[in-house]
Amino acid sequence: MPVITFREALNAAMRNEMKRDENVILLGEDIAGGKGAGGQQDAWGGVLGATAGLYTEFGPDRVFDTPISESAFIGAAAGAAVTGLRPVAQLMFVTFFGVAGDALFNQMAKFRYMFGGKTKTPCVIRTLYGAGTGAASQHSDCYYPIFTHVPGLKVVVPSTPYEAKGLMISAIRDDDPVIFFEHQAMSGDKGEVPDGEYTVPFGEARVVREGKDATVVALGRMVQFAEKAAEELAQDGVECELLDPRTASPLDSDAILKSVKKTGRLVIVDESLPRCGLASDISAIISEQGFHTLKAPIRRVTPQHNHVPFAPNLEQAHIPSPEKIVEAVKSVTGGK
Template identity: 45%
Template sequence: MTRKLGYVQAFNEAVRQEMEANDDVFCAGEDIGGFGGVFQTYAGLQKEFGDRRVVDTPISEQAIIGLGVGAAVTGLRPIVDIMFMDFICVAFDQIVNQAAKLKYMFGGAATIPLTITTGGGGGLSAAAQHSQSLEALICHIPGLKVVHPSNPYDMKGLMTSCIREDNPTIMIKHKRLLGMQGEVPEEPYAIPLGEAKIAREGSDVTVVAWGRMVNEALDVAEQLAGDGIDVEVIDPRTLQPLDTATIIESVRKTNRVLVVHEAVRFGGLGAEVAAQIQEEAFDHLDAPVGRLAAPFSPVPFSPALEQHYLPSADRIADGIRDALARPGA
């Protein structure tokens, strides 16, 4: 029987196994050494591998990313941690103009096996500067690969692929999923980047979601099944590159689709998904592509306001029923 492992522990195990297999892999970030990271994602690694391979850094995100870029381009395989996703903004020059572009600038001769890990998403009442979902910003940058696992199994497999990847990757760990338990094999395994997963098969409507919203959508799908509504849930897993083919195949089957994400609706990644669907599957749509996301506002600190701000199971159910209520084309 496959053992149960937490989301955090699955991340930690992927890092540990890759560090055991390859001496070029090392970690650096704020408080990841003796403390194990603010969310304990790096717990125990410094004790096992020493402070030269698990490095506590100053509070300087730009320096952390710069360290990673330099180490990667000179032959190592660094994993650098930005504690909260909001703080990638401090290091955007290093991420956007260095990490993402060096391979291109050197005509493909440079290899940048850099993994950036960060905690994203709301739901912890961490306020506006510690709760954002900024995946649309980084998915817009050519040269970066972006992953956002929704469960422990995918976390371990995707993190393993990130570390082995010869291009810069950004691993988004959703903060509300840190305690989630799931079946995870003990042996190392890799989930290819750029391959979506059909998290639940259905025939009436497609829901495309990522991160914590996948689990919300799955819960809603089970509830609606009792009403005779058969929901298919697609989890892209990798947001850049996006597996559009799997999404389009699902839409051609169900003819109706709702895209759900935590980030603000305006300019969100859901708009890109919707655009690609209408470009490639317009004739198969029986209703406009629906989008459910956060309002155009900073994330509130108040628990009550934040709960209202974030997409919920009830709102997903309403969005699905709305998609089904629209008359066929």
């Protein structure tokens, strides 16, 4: 099986869907041009190169560079979706979402509801999130809980190149708006990805590792950190069951409840902030529906309630780490 990067997996997914369906279009800032296209000198393929080459292959009628106006092109994507196209728009960094808030929250999220189910909004919003690259606080936030809060939006947070390709294909084929979160520190991560098309379903958690002593739930980049922690804990005889929800909305709460019933302990690793974050949401679900299965208090491993620092040492201290996850698991297993 080929080994490719996270960005190449996304590129392959978009290329596959553009070949399959002529209604799929791309729009965003600096996504056009491709590499080596005639007359195109600034051919980035997007801020991290995920759309490189697609302009060359599919042309200017399907790959559009937009002005630096998120409110304009996210609004255009919403309109294109309800008129029969399947736009994939890149909101360069999720921290810019406020500029396009009306189109995201008050329009595309509500179209199906407001029109009594008689319309579809097949629109994907690709966006970068996450700390760890020295991009400072205005480019590093982890805002998937905000979108998870809004009915009508599906929220996807892939953790590997394999997941990225399969989830992106599912997102483009979905008839509802999907916010697709890509961690900027994972763009060059490599993994095995099949050549052909395949889909990864929404709302079905992946069991990354089976175990009996504690359940660890993590998504996005935090899955990597949780895997490292689980490997270290296994050397001390603590077997963690690691779940990757894949999507924050819909959330596979049944899989989490089932795992907690098995292990009796829960640690949630979340790069979003602790107040009203995904870890808080999962904690509430388990407390309400699975409290009787718990053998220890739920632990959350999150940043402090701060903006992402720019100083490298402070930024690393801000992000959940494998060491913090190990400490949390030991606290709920009694230091076993």
